[in-house]
Amino acid sequence: KQEVTQIPAALSVPEGENLVLNCSFTDSAIYNLQWFRQDPGKGLTSLLLIQSSQREQTSGRLNASLDKSSGRSTLYIAASQPGDSATYLCAAPTSGTYKYIFGTGTRLKVLA
């Protein structure tokens, strides 16, 4: 059974800082891993998807890495901005399926 954990649960940083969000998963036989963003009162928006054969995926100021052997993924946000304030969730599927299990998220606040 897949279990996904995210650390830290909350993070508050000044604008401009580079930051790292962590995600760990117990079942490493996954096809891929996804990172999402959720704004208050809204649905989830996909940020990055990393295939199991990849080690990194980049989109603008976001970079996600995947280490299947250690069951870890990180989301790196460069030069953070107040508009980055949101909850960030990672999701990993149960092995052999596309049934995505979510972590509890990291609530990020970037201060102007």
Place this chain on the structure above:
Amino acid sequence: DARVTQTPRHKVTEMGQEVTMRCQPILGHNTVFWYRQTMMQGLELLAYFRNRAPLDDSGMPKDRFSAEMPDATLATLKIQPSEPRDSAVYFCASGADGTLTGNTIYFGEGSWLTVV
């Protein structure tokens, strides 16, 4: 701009009433997920369909919840009878597994349910 559409967006109902939530997945997507989000439990997977067939509904309370896909353009989640502890946001998501696009899943805006 393709999107997952959920109705109703907000619902307040009395305990014991039946609640039906509907989802229109993105055209061409073959997987559909129902998730429930609460402050205490986070996002919980309730049901998972592939090509309209239910693959997993182990996360769903069987005595009062049911999920179906009558056709490829409609997924439903029904609660009967509803209870106050069912108050949550219910999200539908869809994806196209096995494709080169990488199986990104797309979420609707959610149905905010309050049972009083």
